[in-house]
Amino acid sequence: MSKSAYPKKLQLWQPSPRNNTSAHDEPHGEPTEKHKTYFKPSKSYCVETLCAPCGVVIAWTKFMKSESPTEILKFINNVYPTPESHPAYFCIDKACVVLRTVANQEEYHELLETSQFVVDSYHYNNHKASDRLCQEYCNPAPRDGSAPNLVIIDYDNNGTPYYKHAFNTQACEQLNAWLAGFESILKRMTPSNFNWFLHTKHSKKWVKISDHIVEDDE
Secondary structure, eight states: OOGGGSOOOOOTTSOOOOOOOOOTTSOOOOOOOOOOSSOOOOOOSEEEEEEOTTSOEEEEEEESSOOOHHHHHHHHHHHSOSGGGOOSEEEOTTHHHHHHHHHHOGGGTHHHHHOEEEOOHHHHTTSOTTOHHHHHHSOSSOSSSSOTTTEEEEEOTTSOEEEEESSOTTHHHHHHHHHGGGHHHHTTSOHHHHHHHHHHHHHHHHHHHHHHHHHHHO
């Protein structure tokens, strides 16, 4: 019998695996885990990235404890500090949860006047159909003509019209899939090496995308 057939026994000082991960459209509060009296290496919770639809990384940061809506909004405010700098759309896997936080906290109300929060097309199908706020305000592809900047009409080779996304809402998910190939390297790095490596990879990705854009223009 192979070793994988036996459950792996964790030592007292090892953290237990996360088996209670919430869905993207479920509320995400601050973690309540209480550490025991032993030492273990600290680690960040996740890397949060802001991408343009073409895939170019605009900004990134590390969330140390959780990916809560408040942490996401603080990150957005750091990158876009004024209403004039806000983009028209923020596409987030948990946009409906973030939108509720924006509506309930007065300090973020400026975002309601300048930007719309939509769920990326990859995660939207897994959100609750009963969530009226999500279905009405965070739909990445409404077909009722309410969001002409999100959905456009194109034609196939036979001249038949069809709806399609005006831009790529999955740019960050595609970036994450690419970065997953470096996970085994990144998780063994010191914080400074991690930051340098990730920033360098993002920069090289930007150069590669820019070269493709130039080639397409020519």
